[in-house]
Amino acid sequence: DVKVTQSSRYLVKRTGEKVFLECVQDMDHENMFWYRQDPGLGLRLIYFSYDVKMKEKGDIPEGYSVSREKKERFSLILESASTNQTSMYLCASSSHRAGTRGEQFFGPGTRLTVL
């Protein structure tokens, strides 16, 4: 069974803290993604990566950075957490290799609360 795991289901942090959200996939996928999900706004893409050490900004990258040192791991970093970053964070991975369907596989999500 394919799997995307996220380090925490629930996280509570204080304003100004540095926050690390970790995502690991076991499918040897090239592509990994970070989204945030807020009521009424759907899923919004923060950053994605199509290879180790490669990253591209999504639609809402401000206040976030990412790291992809190994193919299976993609980290989202909040350098200085703020209350407006309270949200559900979803990680996903996909492959664009020939013969694949190209769909994204999602992790269970991390609900982050910044106080």
Added chain:
Amino acid sequence: DAKTTQPTSMDCAEGRAANLPCNHSTISGNEYVYWYRQIHSQGPQYIIHGLKNNETNEMASLIITEDRKSSTLILPHATLRDTAVYYCTHKDRNNFNKFYFGSGTKLNVKP
């Protein structure tokens, strides 16, 4: 941007077919339409995808109009476990790996 339009919510009686519409007028010729669903407290899950022909798998059927500007996801016999948010999306024309997800349709299956 690759945008889609879906109704905010729909109701369906258990055992009946659920037909979920989606408009994707900005879709380009080589982009596939994908459908996902998200059950409460879980990440979205792939359902089905297609290019221009109708598709069917064990979960659902996908009907794409001839001009490809809209599609309908059909759950032939909805169950209570099909209550979820359904997202229609297609791959961005400039980056084939990116999806744009809208707000989706909340399907309520009622007994």
